[in-house]
Structure formats: C-alpha cells, structure tokens
Amino acid sequence: MLPVPSNPESVFTYGAPALKFGAGASDEIGFDLAQMGVGRVLVITDPGVAATGTPQRVADQMAGFGIVAEVFDGVHVEPTDVSMQRAIDHARSTGPWDAFVAVGGGSAIDTAKAVNLLLTNPGELMDYINAPVGGGKAPVNVLKPLVAVPTTTGTGSESTTICVMDVLSLKVKTGISHARLRPTLAVVDPDLTMTQPAGVTASAGMDILCHALESYTARWYASNEHKRPEQRVPYCGANPISDMWSERALSLMSRAFRRAVHDGSDREARTDMAVAATFAGLGFGNAGVHIPHANAYPIAGRVKTFRPKDYDVDEAMVPHGMSVSLTAPEAFRYTFQASPERHIRAAQLLAPDADRPSRDEDFLPMVLTRLMADIAIPNGIGAVGYVDADIDDLVEGSLKQQRLLATSPRPVVAEDLAAIFRRSLELW
Ligand SMILES: NC(=O)c1ccc[n+]([C@@H]2O[C@H](COP(=O)([O-])OP(=O)(O)OC[C@H]3O[C@@H](n4cnc5c(N)ncnc54)[C@H](O)[C@@H]3O)[C@@H](O)[C@H]2O)c1
Ligand SMILES: [Zn+2]
Numbered sequence: 001m002l003p004v005p006s007n008p009e010s011v012f013t014y015g016a017p018a019l020k021f022g023a024g025a026s027d028e029i030g031f032d033l034a035q036m037g038v039g040r041v042l043v044i045t046d047p048g049v050a051a052t053g054t055p056q057r058v059a060d061q062m063a064g065f066g067i068v069a070e071v072f073d074g075v076h077v078e079p080t081d082v083s084m085q086r087a088i089d090h091a092r093s094t095g096p097w098d099a100f101v102a103v104g105g106g107s108a109i110d111t112a113k114a115v116n117l118l119l120t121n122p123g124e125l126m127d128y129i130n131a132p133v134g135g136g137k138a139p140v141n142v143l144k145p146l147v148a149v150p151t152t153t154g155t156g157s158e159s160t161t162i163c164v165m166d167v168l169s170l171k172v173k174t175g176i177s178h179a180r181l182r183p184t185l186a187v188v189d190p191d192l193t194m195t196q197p198a199g200v201t202a203s204a205g206m207d208i209l210c211h212a213l214e215s216y217t218a219r220w221y222a223s224n225e226h227k228r229p230e231q232r233v234p235y236c237g238a239n240p241i242s243d244m245w246s247e248r249a250l251s252l253m254s255r256a257f258r259r260a261v262h263d264g265s266d267r268e269a270r271t272d273m274a275v276a277a278t279f280a281g282l283g284f285g286n287a288g289v290h291i292p293h294a295n296a297y298p299i300a301g302r303v304k305t306f307r308p309k310d311y312d313v314d315e316a317m318v319p320h321g322m323s324v325s326l327t328a329p330e331a332f333r334y335t336f337q338a339s340p341e342r343h344i345r346a347a348q349l350l351a352p353d354a355d356r357p358s359r360d361e362d363f364l365p366m367v368l369t370r371l372m373a374d375i376a377i378p379n380g381i382g383a384v385g386y387v388d389a390d391i392d393d394l395v396e397g398s399l400k401q402q403r404l405l406a407t408s409p410r411p412v413v414a415e416d417l418a419a420i421f422r423r424s425l426e427l428w
Helices: 025-035 054-063 081-094 106-120 198-217 240-262 267-287 291-301 320-325 328-338 340-350 360-374 388-399 414-423
Strands: 018-021 040-044 068-072 099-104 146-150 162-167 172-177 185-188
Touching (some): 018 025, 018 267, 025 099, 040 054, 040 081, 040 106, 054 099, 068 081, 081 106, 081 162, 099 106, 106 146, 106 162, 106 172, 172 291, 185 267, 198 240, 198 291, 198 320, 198 340, 198 360, 240 340, 240 360, 291 320, 291 328, 291 388, 291 414, 328 360, 328 414, 340 360
Parallel strands (some): 018 185, 040 068, 040 099, 146 185
C-alpha cells in the first residue's frame, strides 16, 4: 500500500497542443504556418518515412503559401544523443529557421523537439537532459512553432512534453521533459499512417495500449503530497480528465487493433487507431506511465541481437512499443490489488466479449497476452534474447526510472521487479 499523504494533493493539471485531425489535415500545414508569419521551415523526418514521399509532399505544399521548406531526412529510428546532435548541427548550419515540422513517428517528432530546443536556447543537449544523466536545465527562451505530424499510430509524442533518446556513452535511455517542448500544433492525418508495415503497427499499437492502461491504473493524483506550484511536473497521476481519454482509447482499440495489423488498407481501423493514439497521448501525457514503461528502458537499452520484423534498421533493437508490452501483463497482475475495479474495467473495455477467468487478477493479463499472440508480438522477454541470468541487470535498469516508478499505484522495489521480469520470460 502507498503511504497516506499528510496533506493530500488537491490539484491536477491538463495540457494539450492545438490539434487538427482528419484525412487531408496534412494538406493545410502551409496555410496554418503562413498565419503565424513563418517564412523558412525545416521538415524533419527519417529515411523510411521519407521513402513514402509524405515529407516532400508536405514541404511542396508549403511552397504554395510562400514558405521555403527543406527536408532533413537524417533522423535515427529510436534516436540517440549522437543522432539528435547531428540533426541539431544540420539545423544550425542551414538556419535560421522560423518553424519546424516533424513528419514521422516518435523518432522524428522527438528529434524535432530537441532541434527546436537547441536552436532557440543556449547550451548543448546534455545541459537539458534529465538529471542525474544530464544537467536537467529548463529552457529560458520560448521555442519556435513546431508542427508535429505523426505517421505511426503509437507514441502520442505530438501531444507530449517529452523527448526520449539513448545516451550512447552511458548506455542509458532517458530524455528531456519540459512543458515548452510540447508541439504548437498536432496534425493527425490518418491517411499518412496507411503505409505503416504490420510489425510497426503492432509495436506502436502496443505503445498506445500501454499508455492508456498505465495512465488509467496510475497512482491517483490525490494520493500524492500537495505540491507547490513550482514543484509541479507534467505527470500528475491518474485523474478524471486522463481517465476519460484512456477509457475511450481502450474502446477504440478493442475494435480496431487486430484489424489494422492484419489489413493495413482498412481505412476505418487506421482512423480508429489514429484517434486512439491521440486520446492515449492526451491522457498519459498528463497522468504519466509506470512499471511497463520503466521496464522498457533496460529491455530496449540492453538488447543483444534481436532484430524486429518490418523495421528498416542496421542494428539490433527492441522497438519502444514492443519493449513496453513485454512485461505489461505481469506488471498489471502485480498492480491489480491497488485498484481491482480499474483493472477489470480495462480488460472489459479492451475485450468486451471475453469470458471472465475465475481469478479477477488474471483477467487483464489474459486479454493482453491473447492480443499480443494474435498480432505477432514476441512471447516474452525470452523471445527477444533475455535469460534468467540477465534479470538482475534488467532490474537495475528499471530502478533508474524512479520518475516513472513513482507513478506506480503499488510500491515497487527490486524484488518485485525481478518477479515481474522472471514471469515475463515467457508469457503464454
Ligand atoms: N515523446 C513521447 O511522448 C514518446 C512516447 C512514446 C515513445 N516515444 C519514442 O518514440 C520512438 C518510437 O516511435 P514510433 O513507435 O512512432 O516509431 P518510429 O518513429 O521509431 O518509426 C518506426 C519505423 O516505422 C517507419 N515508419 C513510420 N511511419 C511510417 C509510415 N507511415 N509508412 C512506412 N513506414 C513508416 C519508420 O521509418 C521506422 O522505420 C521511440 O524512440 C520512443 O522512445 C516518445
Ligand atoms: Zn510509450
């Protein structure tokens, strides 16, 4: 049980970007930026997304509004401090820029957030990366407009205040978190997501699902000690507003997720997934995530040889959404007792027709593992290369993510994490 606060929190917060949603929304970016008086724009993307032609089309469309737009397609899939620095150097040497447009998944959008931060503020990337890895500095200047155009249905990065990266020299995944990183405008055009390969749709979709489930089961905001205004952080715990986004995201996914993976041309399913990703991003971007995301950092960071299907990369990797999902069933079995009704309700929203197992704590893990098997997510951390002897190492990595573990609805220490990892070696 969590300790009872002596002066319970009574305030929660909600932040969101302006949003334009729907088929064809990405054709209006030139108009929207012209309204802001923008003249030169850098479009930021990765090579895989560039190959779909979308970033160049967005750039060409802006020319119709007198905007000079150039495409930078050097984003690294799952960015690192080194790859972000390359993007920053490119933008510095070709600037000044009046605005940035990120076209791609979380990798492109997070890279654009870092570029925008470093082109408008003094210092270097490391100064702003979360302490203790980096200096944890806050930006002093206002950033330029950033339009985020997701082409995956996953991260919700178009709505959030965070930017995630691997710091290569220290072998840790961390990030920068500040309200000013939030994009000015999110343009969610489901048509751009149709070309996502099935493997990307499955992994990115598990990210949506875990954002919704973790923010729905997160520690309730009022269970924290009352903060002073200067102590408030973007993640404030589950609250009535984030609950609404999470519940709707789960219902949409119940009808669309399998369909979108198995038939990428199913426009209705793709649109539902885009709505779900946006909703879950608006929810978790304020409430926060907990154990599955904390565990994902070492699962992705300590990868040995695993190569995911459908990701066009030259190195071993466990994609973000996949790494989050692999301990989710066991994490939710662990957190069940903190809020049984929420765990049961989440399972019902996700699988309205599923039979209820005899033990309620099995319900959400059962629904999740059935879904993961259906969409070809690997069967546990064993299937991406980990063995029992790696567990201490994985636990050590998760324990570094105290910012996330603090949102867990049930206190969690090393031995609890070890049990979750051990039970996640093979899930079904
Ligand atoms: N900032 C946040 O709030 C937040 C939240 C969760 C995850 N993340 C981060 O986001 C990253 C993952 O992002 P992601 O899951 O969106 O995937 P991604 O951006 O890494 O892209 C995955 C792959 O799909 C390809 N791709 C993307 N869209 C495509 C399309 N429409 N057609 C064809 N190919 C396409 C890309 O080229 C790439 O190879 C990770 O670095 C993760 O840590 C950030
Ligand atoms: Zn995530």
